[in-house]
Amino acid sequence: MSKKTYEEINARIRAGEAVVVTAEEVIPMVREQGLEETAAAVDVVTTATFGPMCSSGAFLCLGHPQPRMKMTRVFLNGVEACAGLAAVDAYLGATQLPQADPGNKMYPGEFRYGGGHVIEDLVAGKEIFLEAEGYGTDCYPRKQLQKTIRLADMPQATLYNPRNAYQNYNVGVNLSAKTIYTYMGILKPRLGNANYSTAGQLSPLLNDPCYRTIGMGTKIFLGGGVGYVSWFGTQHAPEAPRGENGVPTTSAGTLAVVGDLKQMTPRWLRGVSFMGYGASLMVGIGIPLPILDVETLRYAAVSDAEIFAPIVDYSEAYPQGRGETLGQVSYAQLKSGEITIGDRVVPTASFSSYPGAREIAGILKEWIQSGKFLLTKPVFTLPQSLTGIDYRSLV
Amino acid sequence: MKKKIVLYFPPTVTEQPFTYYLIKDYNLMVNILKADINPHKEGRAVVEISGKETDFQNGIEFLQSRGVKILPLEQEIVWVEERCTQCGACSVICPTGALVVERPSMHVQFYSEKCIVCEHCLQACPSRAMEAHY
Ligand code: SF4
Ligand code: SF4
Numbered sequence: 001m002s003k004k005t006y007e008e009i010n011a012r013i014r015a016g017e018a019v020v021v022t023a024e025e026v027i028p029m030v031r032e033q034g035l036e037e038t039a040a041a042v043d044v045v046t047t048a049t050f051g052p053m054c055s056s057g058a059f060l061c062l063g064h065p066q067p068r069m070k071m072t073r074v075f076l077n078g079v080e081a082c083a084g085l086a087a088v089d090a091y092l093g094a095t096q097l098p099q100a101d102p103g104n105k106m107y108p109g110e111f112r113y114g115g116g117h118v119i120e121d122l123v124a125g126k127e128i129f130l131e132a133e134g135y136g137t138d139c140y141p142r143k144q145l146q147k148t149i150r151l152a153d154m155p156q157a158t159l160y161n162p163r164n165a166y167q168n169y170n171v172g173v174n175l176s177a178k179t180i181y182t183y184m185g186i187l188k189p190r191l192g193n194a195n196y197s198t199a200g201q202l203s204p205l206l207n208d209p210c211y212r213t214i215g216m217g218t219k220i221f222l223g224g225g226v227g228y229v230s231w232f233g234t235q236h237a238p239e240a241p242r243g244e245n246g247v248p249t250t251s252a253g254t255l256a257v258v259g260d261l262k263q264m265t266p267r268w269l270r271g272v273s274f275m276g277y278g279a280s281l282m283v284g285i286g287i288p289l290p291i292l293d294v295e296t297l298r299y300a301a302v303s304d305a306e307i308f309a310p311i312v313d314y315s316e317a318y319p320q321g322r323g324e325t326l327g328q329v330s331y332a333q334l335k336s337g338e339i340t341i342g343d344r345v346v347p348t349a350s351f352s353s354y355p356g357a358r359e360i361a362g363i364l365k366e367w368i369q370s371g372k373f374l375l376t377k378p379v380f381t382l383p384q385s386l387t388g389i390d391y392r393s394l395v
Numbered sequence: 396m397k398k399k400i401v402l403y404f405p406p407t408v409t410e411q412p413f414t415y416y417l418i419k420d421y422n423l424m425v426n427i428l429k430a431d432i433n434p435h436k437e438g439r440a441v442v443e444i445s446g447k448e449t450d451f452q453n454g455i456e457f458l459q460s461r462g463v464k465i466l467p468l469e470q471e472i473v474w475v476e477e478r479c480t481q482c483g484a485c486s487v488i489c490p491t492g493a494l495v496v497e498r499p500s501m502h503v504q505f506y507s508e509k510c511i512v513c514e515h516c517l518q519a520c521p522s523r524a525m526e527a528h529y
Pocket of ligand 2: 485486503
């Protein structure tokens with residue numbers, strides 16, 4: 001097949017002729033028709049993930065009261081947002097807890113409400129109680145503010161998540177004799193369960209494992225609205241070990257993403273609580289992959305059986321920062337409901353919603369098919385190496 | 396042993412001090428989790444009873460002999476489907492298979508008839524989609 005360009009694919013989208021399939025649908029197509037034929041037929045493959053992503057938050061411009069105010073501390077429903085920005089700007093982080101939260105003093109803590117829940121309430125259109133303090137200046141005299149505010153009242157609100165959509169992730173287990181409460185959920189003693197957290201064959205970076213198309217400026221589905229990949233995410237580690245198919249066998253790449261919070265919905269931005277660990281935000285992300293050539297499709301057609309994750313003990317090895325693993329397991333095995341570790345059969349559960357990911361991939365497919373969502377060519381693709389980062393732009 | 400049950404009091408018996416008897420005559424600890432009396436003077440209480448198994452059985456028989464109906468708590472755990480993100484985290488925590496992931500669709504289903512109201516899922520569900528309704 002000859003190569004396709006972004007321009008050609010976008011022309012087909014505009015004309016309503018683009019062939020768009022999800023990363024799940026493309027697998028049997030490639031199996032039946034082969035890579036060449038499918039690559040010629042398909043223009044875009046949509047990928048998605050819907051899981052807890054702690055490194056998320058929102059820049060909120062709260063608007064000036066009268067008289068004006070330079071806010072030095074800001075609380076939204078009791079949850080503090082970082083106000084070390086210009087006068088009425090603040091950044092609300094997803095894992096921030098109310099001041100009165102007992103944390104793990106009553107172990108395990110419940111963390112019923114945090115920054116992620118405030119973000120969910122904001123996009124749900126609910127009234128939020130805003131409290132702000134300032135020291136007062138000649139230009140910004142006000143020192144105190146208490147009022148209710150809605151997302152619609154804010155001049156701007158931008159979701160900016162410094163690390164989302166982890167390419168791959170650990171499977172958490174517990175080798176100890178007591179139940180532990182982690183960001184991988186409740187792990188029962190003596191290998192009582194194994195928890196994992198990616199959408200596998202539907203997940204964005206597992207379908208573009210070597211970052212051939214995803215990069216700064218890639219237009220995406222974010223929290224129900226339109227967003228963009230803004231940078232590579234914190235802890236982006238492209239040099240992770242990889243299988244022959246290029247797919248990393250540990251966590252590896254990450255994305256920073258940005259989008260207008262006002263477009264988003266509580267369906268795809270969901271405050272969550274991890275017993276004994278903390279509060280977070282579940283974020284729905286969908287990323288379209290243009291099928292530029294056979295190679296792009298080969299990667300996008302990856303299936304759960306070809307993606308492997310490391311099994312890690314969260315009672316000892318992980319908290320102590322030892323790199324040990326208890327072996328590798330495929331997402332096909334994980335999704336079957338049980339895996340075997342040594343001679344033990346261990347039930348598995350996910351934290352990332354596979355049905356949610358499938359739904360987002362379907363929504364994005366519809367957006368593209370209807371001609372209203374065009375693909376963007378990234379300014380540079382995600383770095384493949386962190387030494388001497390080369391901001392490759394696509395040809 | 397410790398067990399949660401629902402007590403239903405017909406209008407004729409709502410005025411009687413049952414907790415008092417359970418504690419005094421049957422050595423049972425009674426923790427009232429919720430109680431209400433409707434306009435027809437019918438009462439409903441969710442109680443947690445702890446004590447010896449034999450005392451518990453005798454206590455229950457005493458209540459039944461006085462016309463109190465004992466209902467299991469089966470219907471009381473509610474799956475708030477619109478809050479459920481279909482993650483599946485609850486499926487390994489639920490001891491009875493009341494919360495299960497259907498394969499291959501990976502959709503989560505709640506079979507309330509299998510639920511024993513252990514309430515483990517209330518803690519394990521990150522989006523708090525499981526609620527205890529008394
Ligand atoms: S209460 Fe217990 S048995 Fe019922 S659904 Fe929850 S975990 Fe399962
Ligand atoms: S843990 Fe909660 S959100 Fe996840 S599938 Fe179970 S009920 Fe739904």
